[in-house]
Amino acid sequence: xxxxxxxxxxxxxxxxxxxxxxxxxxxxxxxxxxxxxxxxxxxxxxxxxxxxxxxxxxxxxxxxxxxxxxxxxxxxxxxxxxxxxxxxxxxxxxxxxxxxxxxxxxxxxxxxxxxxxxxxxxxxxxxxxxxxxxxxxxxxxxxxxxxxxxxxxxxxxxxxxxxxxxxxxxxxxxxxxxxxxxxxxxxxxxxxxxxxxxxxxxxxxxxxxxxxxxxxxxxxxxxxxxxxxxxxxxxxxxxxxxx
Amino acid sequence: xxxxxxxxxxxxxxxxxxxxxxxxxxxxxxxxxxxxxxxxxxxxxxxxxxxxxxxxxxxxxxxxxxxxxxxxxxxxxxxxxxxxxxxxxxxxxxxxxxxxxxxxxxxxxxxxxxxxxxxxxxxxxxxxxxxxxxxxxxxxxxxxxxxxxxxxxxxxxxxxxxxxxxxxxxxxxxxxxxxxxxxxxxxxxxxxxxxxxxxxxxxxxxxxxxxxxxxxxxxxxxxxxxxxxxxxxxxxxxxxxxxxxxxxxxxxxxxxxxxxxxxxxx
Numbered sequence: 175x176x177x178x179x180x181x182x183x184x185x186x187x188x189x190x191x192x193x194x195x196x197x198x199x200x201x202x203x204x205x206x207x208x209x210x211x212x213x214x215x216x217x218x219x220x221x222x223x224x225x226x227x228x229x230x231x232x233x234x235x236x237x238x239x240x241x242x243x244x245x246x247x248x249x250x251x252x253x254x255x256x257x258x259x260x261x262x263x264x265x266x267x268x269x270x271x272x273x274x275x276x277x278x279x280x281x282x283x284x285x286x287x288x289x290x291x292x293x294x295x296x297x298x299x300x301x302x303x304x305x306x307x308x309x310x311x312x313x314x315x316x317x318x319x320x321x322x323x324x325x326x327x328x329x330x331x332x333x334x335x336x337x338x339x340x341x342x343x344x345x346x347x348x349x350x351x352x353x354x355x356x357x358x359x360x361x362x363x364x365x366x367x368x369x370x371x372x373x374x375x376x377x378x379x380x381x382x383x384x385x386x387x388x389x390x391x392x393x394x395x396x397x398x399x400x401x402x403x404x405x406x407x408x409x410x411x412x413x414x415x416x417x
Numbered sequence: 418x419x420x421x422x423x424x425x426x427x428x429x430x431x432x433x434x435x436x437x438x439x440x441x442x443x444x445x446x447x448x449x450x451x452x453x454x455x456x457x458x459x460x461x462x463x464x465x466x467x468x469x470x471x472x473x474x475x476x477x478x479x480x481x482x483x484x485x486x487x488x489x490x491x492x493x494x495x496x497x498x499x500x501x502x503x504x505x506x507x508x509x510x511x512x513x514x515x516x517x518x519x520x521x522x523x524x525x526x527x528x529x530x531x532x533x534x535x536x537x538x539x540x541x542x543x544x545x546x547x548x549x550x551x552x553x554x555x556x557x558x559x560x561x562x563x564x565x566x567x568x569x570x571x572x573x574x575x576x577x578x579x580x581x582x583x584x585x586x587x588x589x590x591x592x593x594x595x596x597x598x599x600x601x602x603x604x605x606x607x608x609x610x611x612x613x614x615x616x617x618x619x620x621x622x623x624x625x626x627x628x629x630x631x632x633x634x635x636x637x638x639x640x641x642x643x644x645x646x647x648x649x650x651x652x653x654x655x656x657x658x659x660x661x662x663x664x665x666x667x668x669x670x671x672x673x674x675x676x677x678x679x680x681x682x683x
Contacts, residue, residue, distance in 0.1 A: 241514055245514040246515040260517075263515040263516065264515060264516035264517060265517065346503070346507075347502070348516070348517065350499065363610075365480065365606055365610075
């Protein structure tokens with residue numbers, strides 16, 4: 175595929191954004207999901223609602239609040255400037271922060287389901303055998319939730335690739351800094367450069383399709399390890415895709 | 418609670434790689450992909466991109482002109498520039514929120530003046546071009562007086578100076594378009610694309626954008642479109658930015674702008 179230098183820059187930037195966001199999301203989403211899986215009551219319901227918000231909010235709502243809080247005259251923007259000597263708004267870092275909020279439900283929800291599906295017995299049993307909570311997390315929870323981690327990572331990655339509204343609002347369209355593929359495509363459409371728009375649109379379409387196909391092609395992307403036979407839960411997004 | 422080290426299993430990726438045959442779509446492969454692109458990201462971020470490059474915010478009407486001018490400028494001076502374009506109002510709002518531009522080529526004098534007043538740009542602003550409005554899709558401006566038969570594309574008067582001028586023209590002519598007969602685009606480039614796609618049969622846009630002749634709108638029907646440039650105060654490349662503004666005022670740049678459909682500032 176022949177892409178211009180500017181388009182390559184957008185490709186690299188998009189992959190960077192998706193990769194960095196995915197790593198951060200897995201690191202942040204895991205403790206949140208653990209906490210949610212082990213909490214009851216309205217506090218949990220409230221936290222779940224907050225995390226699910228990006229699924230239903232128009233990106234403009236999120237983008238607007240993020241823009242306000244990232245601006246140089248806001249406390250967060252000022253703090254950021256003092257710490258790093260750069261403005262936060264319209265920077266790559268702003269996109270990473272925005273993506274982490276925007277894609278959080280895609281990481282937390284599958285992980286939470288997987289964590290909650292591990293029988294309590296296993297926890298008490300291993301605890302009786304002297305395993306500390308830390309041990310139990312790494313030797314019990316993580317192996318049993320391996321597939322959920324992969325699903326969460328892949329969804330976070332793919333969803334970040336497809337971001338547009340939030341990016342446009344908090345990043346604008348600065349080449350090499352915030353001009354990701356979806357924005358570069360938008361610019362091509364606006365300036366009626368349809369051949370270039372076709373190239374980028376096809377690239378994004380094909381990449382997303384391949385990623386999702388690879389994801390669903392796996393025999394039963396069930397949460398938790400298949401061999402454990404511990405569960406019969408599936409993520410809503412994968413109903414009917416097992417072979 | 419010291420971790421038992423030999424039991425530490427890193428997240429998923431390093432887990433049983435040995436299991437069965439691995440297919441192209443295996444989870445391990447995908448994790449490898451993720452880690453690979455994270456590596457690419459880390460490497461790419463370690464090399465700060467374009468500290469030498471000027472970031473220029475360009476009003477939508479001037480985008481292709483700026484591309485050509487900045488190419489010429491790079492040949493002459495060796496200074497590279499990258500363009501971000503949107504409507505003048507949107508770009509000004511971005512600068513107020515800390516967007517890292519060096520130079521702002523607006524399509525009016527109001528936005529640069531506001532930025533200077535609020536301490537976001539260096540005084541004085543400089544008029545670099547005067548824009549001209551054309552009517553596309555009709556033989557004469559009189560066509561605007563029969564609004565019932567047309568759909569007119571123009572840009573949002575609140576963010577786009579050409580849209581504002583277009584509304585002034587309608588007011589001067591007393592042309593009373595119903596709301597559903599006006600297609601308001603977010604910037605003048607988009608307004609032109611509505612016309613080019615056939616969604617609108619008339620358009621009031623910048624002459625520089627139009628790929629066809631069009632009817633020049635008499636200048637007395639609207640306030641002159643004086644396009645001003647400023648250097649953004651937070652720019653770390655003030656000298657280079659000022660040099661670019663000086664070059665834009667020079668003969669070479671003026672000649673190019675005339676060819677592209679702009680007039681000298683009056």
